[in-house]
Amino acid sequence: MQLRDKSEAGQFIVLAEMEPPKGVDINKFTANAIRVKEQVDAFVVPEMNSAVMRMSSLGASLILQHKGLPTVMQVNCRDRNRLALQADLLAAGASGVENIMAVTGEDPSFGDHHEASAVYDIDLIRLLSTIQGMAKGKDMAGVDLIGAPSFFCGSTVNANVRGKALQLEIEEMERKIEAGARFFVTPPVFDMADLDEFLQKAPRDKIKILPTVLLLKSVGMARYIDRHSDHVSVGQGLIKRIMTASDKARECAQIAADTIAAAKQAGMDGVAIATLGWEHMLPQVLNLKPTESLDTRQDDPNTSWGKHAGGK
């Protein structure tokens, strides 16, 4: 079932991020995707996440499409001007890509080519409305297209912010919806209750919200995110879980599997699984049974996991 159909049918969506290779060896990239193709509705192919140079999302998406794997091709405002963006969207549309995720793109200073110049010819709202316009058969100059691409289009929303910033985020989200976004991927969420305030304000009837389920890789990573990320909280409970586990990698996969289960239980529209280069762990994440003691942990005030399993 196509992602758009599944979304319209109200079924739980599972997206998995597949980081394109930094190089031309695509063996692991395709093998990792093929291993989980039955459990994943579409593979999100990032466009140089964190401004780290890799194979383009268009190229990597086509590689997966040719293997019969549906993709969500990411496009960003950072690397291309309006000509190149539209050109790539036409190439994608003609080659079978049906889903697009439009993002602004992180500043090049975050990546491995610090001195690169960013483009930002058009902003995200414009990019989304351009995609919408192209579906109606016109390019940005108003010239007719010979064959219009039809994309199921999404974007990101910083659902974890609070207060005044959340109000701005919701307003921005409304603009993105008006510009054609139909699904929104959030930053990593480890406790679905963290989304409560956002979900109360978000226009859920119009769109699908997919929390990012981030596969932690180590206690260090969990601690780092918890301490340094402004809007993402891992929680001491999960950090302790990884710390005390004998097989830490497996425990991290188990946590991701539990988070997916919690998202389902919380009535989310789906999840977007991000493994940041650990795509070989996807089978574990998707096949491990959720921890059975979810309900007992719910009452443990010492763990964020307790809240996590609350299933609101």
Next chain:
Amino acid sequence: MIVASPKPIEEVINTVKDCKKLLILGCNECVTVCEAGGKKEVGILASALRMYFAKQGQQILIEERTLERQCDHEYLEEIRDIADTYDAILSLACGVGVQFTAEKYLSTVVLPGVNTCFLGATEERGLWTERCQACGSCVLASTGGICPVSRCAKRVLNGPCGGSTKGKCEISKEVDCAWQLIVDRLTALGKMDEYEQIAPLKDWSTDRAGGPRKVAKEDVQS
């Protein structure tokens, strides 16, 4: 004004080391205000170079001059009689001044002594910050007088990107999020309805996208 900062002395030494006779040429305008290339800085740089080359046992005659402007023919004419007596002119003006001097005195090497940085304002003594990127199509009327082109790292024109945190930009906690400033200002002015309007598609042809630019005011041309 145009804000510049002095080039590292090592870089300057490397560019002038083969000269026998050097003119350090300051400018009385922007670079004087931002304390990078006025009469005072000309003097300081000249002294530093003289000391360096004396220590090296190298003979270089270094002279000083500061013009009212280096971006106008009339002021540059003031050095016509001496320009070709130097092996090089080290201009402490902005990139405009350096180029205009070079265009005027074709037989003399003209070197830059400062890095031209941006169009900015003096926030306090010794601190200059960017306010304008001369995009050629000003949007300040709809953004509460705060420029998203120069002050947003991503030049976003329709509200903040996802990297805005507690009023700061994702590139640095020291940098204000321009869109937070715009929203705060529009709120204070009771003009948040303007924020709701999607900005018209930005025409970058008036920016660098259209190649080197010029402004012509025909009624004052002779």
